[in-house]
Amino acid sequence: EGERKAEVVTSSDEEETAQEKKLRLAKEYLANLEQEEAEKREEDDIHRDIISHRLKQDLLEQSGKVQKLVADGYEQPSLDDIIVLRGHQLSVTCVVISPDKRHVFSGSKDCSIIKWDAVEGKRLHTIPGGRKGTEDTHTGHTDHVFCLAMSSDGKFLASGGKNKFVLLWNPDTCQLIHRFNGHRGAISGLAFRIGSHQLFSASHDRSIKIWNVDELAYIETLFGHSDAITGIDSLFRDRAITSGGRDASIRIWKVVEESQLVFNGDPGSIDCIAFINESNFISGTDNNSISIWSLMKKKPLVTVKNAHHGQDQNGNSSTQTNWITCVAALHNTDLVASGSRDGCIKLWKISKNYTVLQPLYSIPMVGFVNSLAFSPDGQVLVAGIGQEHKLGRWWRIKEAKNGIRIIKLKRKDV
Amino acid sequence: MDSDSPSSEHGFSLISSNAKRTRKRKVEGKDNVRKTRKKKHKTDSDEKTKKVGDDPAKLDFEEAKDTESNSEHDNEEVTDEFASIKEELSNLSFEELKKLKEKLGLKVFNQVLYGDKDRTGSEKKVFKRANKNRPMEISSKKPVQRFRKAAPVKKKVTRDPRFDDLSGDYREELFSRSYGFLDDIKHREREKVEKSVKKEKNPEKKKELQFLLNRMKQQELTDNRKEQQKRIERDWKKKEQTRVKEGKNPFYLKKAERRKLELAEKYKELQKSGKVDAYLGKKRKKTAQKEKKKLPVQVL
Numbered sequence: 001e002g003e004r005k006a007e008v009v010t011s012s013d014e015e016e017t018a019q020e021k022k023l024r025l026a027k028e029y030l031a032n033l034e035q036e037e038a039e040k041r042e043e044d045d046i047h048r049d050i051i052s053h054r055l056k057q058d059l060l061e062q063s064g065k066v067q068k069l070v071a072d073g074y075e076q077p078s079l080d081d082i083i084v085l086r087g088h089q090l091s092v093t094c095v096v097i098s099p100d101k102r103h104v105f106s107g108s109k110d111c112s113i114i115k116w117d118a119v120e121g122k123r124l125h126t127i128p129g130g131r132k133g134t135e136d137t138h139t140g141h142t143d144h145v146f147c148l149a150m151s152s153d154g155k156f157l158a159s160g161g162k163n164k165f166v167l168l169w170n171p172d173t174c175q176l177i178h179r180f181n182g183h184r185g186a187i188s189g190l191a192f193r194i195g196s197h198q199l200f201s202a203s204h205d206r207s208i209k210i211w212n213v214d215e216l217a218y219i220e221t222l223f224g225h226s227d228a229i230t231g232i233d234s235l236f237r238d239r240a241i242t243s244g245g246r247d248a249s250i251r252i253w254k255v256v257e258e259s260q261l262v263f264n265g266d267p268g269s270i271d272c273i274a275f276i277n278e279s280n281f282i283s284g285t286d287n288n289s290i291s292i293w294s295l296m297k298k299k300p301l302v303t304v305k306n307a308h309h310g311q312d313q314n315g316n317s318s319t320q321t322n323w324i325t326c327v328a329a330l331h332n333t334d335l336v337a338s339g340s341r342d343g344c345i346k347l348w349k350i351s352k353n354y355t356v357l358q359p360l361y362s363i364p365m366v367g368f369v370n371s372l373a374f375s376p377d378g379q380v381l382v383a384g385i386g387q388e389h390k391l392g393r394w395w396r397i398k399e400a401k402n403g404i405r406i407i408k409l410k411r412k413d414v
Numbered sequence: 415m416d417s418d419s420p421s422s423e424h425g426f427s428l429i430s431s432n433a434k435r436t437r438k439r440k441v442e443g444k445d446n447v448r449k450t451r452k453k454k455h456k457t458d459s460d461e462k463t464k465k466v467g468d469d470p471a472k473l474d475f476e477e478a479k480d481t482e483s484n485s486e487h488d489n490e491e492v493t494d495e496f497a498s499i500k501e502e503l504s505n506l507s508f509e510e511l512k513k514l515k516e517k518l519g520l521k522v523f524n525q526v527l528y529g530d531k532d533r534t535g536s537e538k539k540v541f542k543r544a545n546k547n548r549p550m551e552i553s554s555k556k557p558v559q560r561f562r563k564a565a566p567v568k569k570k571v572t573r574d575p576r577f578d579d580l581s582g583d584y585r586e587e588l589f590s591r592s593y594g595f596l597d598d599i600k601h602r603e604r605e606k607v608e609k610s611v612k613k614e615k616n617p618e619k620k621k622e623l624q625f626l627l628n629r630m631k632q633q634e635l636t637d638n639r640k641e642q643q644k645r646i647e648r649d650w651k652k653k654e655q656t657r658v659k660e661g662k663n664p665f666y667l668k669k670a671e672r673r674k675l676e677l678a679e680k681y682k683e684l685q686k687s688g689k690v691d692a693y694l695g696k697k698r699k700k701t702a703q704k705e706k707k708k709l710p711v712q713v714l
Contacts, residue, residue: 182516215520217515217520219519219521220519220521220522222554222555223556223557224552224556225558226558252549258539258554259539259552260551260552260554261551262549262551262552296547296548297547298547298548299547
């Protein structure tokens with residue numbers, strides 16, 4: 001607590017340094033906290049202990065030290081808990097769940113984005129895809145949609161795909177707000193910084209661009225990857241993490257310091273990445289292995305090889321290794337999920353000191369699990385399923401139904 | 415308005431002249447890249463074509479930033495640069511300003527426009543990690559090279575065992591022992607060729623095969639003869655060893671002695687096959703011919 005240094009503020013300066021900004025934000029935050037606590041208690045005098053406790057909690061969360069051990073509290077999801085929602089014509093490539101858990105957005109290879117009602121299980125709105133060649137006139141995508149991202153206050157939805165631009169939508173009305181041009185390759189990942197309107201976009205042109213969605217402006221570009229970026233994620237801090245595909249590297253980008261931390265994985269393509277908390281993250285490769293990493297070590301803490309060793313529909317074990325197509329983590333807990341094409345979504349539990357990754361449950365799911373998203377409270381897991389891999393057509397699982405699956409994660413009765 | 419237009423034109427033309435300059439460089443293409451590589455060490459702001467996006471105004475801005483970052487320049491010069499840039503900017507229209515903002519990025523634009531206090535002084539950030547287990551930290555602003563190692567390719571090292579030191583020196587007995595199996599193969603092949611010669615109908619091919627067969631046979635014969643000689647040598651040496659054990663001096667096998675022994679062996683072989691008479695007959699004829707030459711020539 002209170003690790004901010006106070007800088008001498010020159011009176012004539014309009015701009016503030018990073019430290020001044022931190023100081024100001026910290027003061028605002030404290031003021032907010034006081035107000036919240038005051039409202040909660042409805043008393044005049046606010047105990048300092050409560051404020052300090054709250055600060056401690058938040059600090060722990062933000063520094064990634066807290067790990068809520070919830071994984072054991074879940075029970076095996078049954079088939080009744082899975083809601084299948086169909087509406088996309090081609091494979092679903094990406095899903096996001098709104099912060100209030102009521103809506104789910106999905107993007108697909110048929111260039112459309114669909115808004116679903118997660119509570120009732122209905123399709124609310126479709127943003128149709130246009131034909132190739134109509135980029136100028138059509139509002140929406142005219143090529144595969146690869147990624148979606150939603151801001152933590154639910155005010156903005158960003159989508160990107162093969163079209164090389166990022167589209168910004170209003171999630172309530174599904175109206176287009178803005179189109180961000182600038183990338184030279186397909187957009188493979190989007191992430192909003194939690195609690196802000198800063199958008200990170202990762203692309204196949206090996207660069208990451210930062211956009212300010214409030215001002216609809218491009219801020220800067222970050223370089224470093226030597227192969228197309230396959231995934232991006234972001235939490236509270238002004239950082240983003242990306243996985244670099246065949247260059248076998250994961251990079252954490254520190255925006256303020258203009259630097260990157262490089263983590264090197266096993267030689268193989270790292271296809272997906274997700275933050276678990278501010279100092280740990282999980283990655284999946286095309287060698288069928290999942291790794292848990294820490295910010296402090298350049299090598300992974302745990303690696304589980306042959307994670308998805310499942311068999312085909314016909315019972316034949318596949319001759320080619322199953323690629324881990326997506327990973328997702330419930331923030332600040334020990335529960336993670338991974339998906340591949342072997343017919344199931346696997347839930348894993350991370351041990352207390354990140355030394356063991358135990359398989360917890362296996363949810364049967366036919367098809368390519370192209371995207372996974374946990375709801376913030378951990379009660380719902382949304383999966384985007386397709387007959388094909390989101391990036392290409394190496395395989396096609398005919399028995400799979402294109403669409404999204406909303407899986408209720410029930411807690412065990414204690 | 416009129417008084418404004420020449421200055422605005424001037425401001426715009428400054429940028430556009432830069433544009434022309436850079437466009438020329440763009441056209442030169444490959445040579446351009448080579449030049450920039452050579453002049454890497456120059457801190458001069460001329461060689462900025464390696465930056466991504468050949469936007470003239472951007473180059474201008476980047477120049478300004480880097481001139482600022484060269485700690486040799488005074489603060490006053492920096493503010494002069496900024497002042498000139500601000501003047502140029504004030505002459506641009508709103509649309510152009512907006513385009514510039516979009517191209518450069520908000521961060522860079524704000525830094526140059528409002529001056530960044532963080533940058534004055536701290537240049538090349540040296541990222542040092544606490545211990546070797548921590549991840550590496552590098553700058554995120556440097557664009558990656560176009561040609562980079564995608565996958566490590568192992569260079570194939572070729573070894574010629576004839577000239578390689580690793581193979582050691584040539585030792586004939588070792589060689590013949592380890593590759594002795596080839597003789598059996600040669601024998602078998604010779605038999606095959608014999609059979610095929612009998613079968614062959616085409617006269618040309620038959621001739622060729624016959625030649626081949628002869629070659630093989632002759633090779634076999636020479637190999638056998640060599641082996642025989644070695645055998646003789648070996649036997650003699652063994653005999654001499656017994657003499658050495660007794661304490662006597664060993665004798666060297668002279669050439670004449672060797673020939674005698676060879677002859678003896680040949681005689682044994684001929685006896686086995688029963689061709690002694692034929693051999694002796696031929697030998698007599700040959701020597702007779704030679705003797706004939708020595709006789710005086712009769713001139714008529």
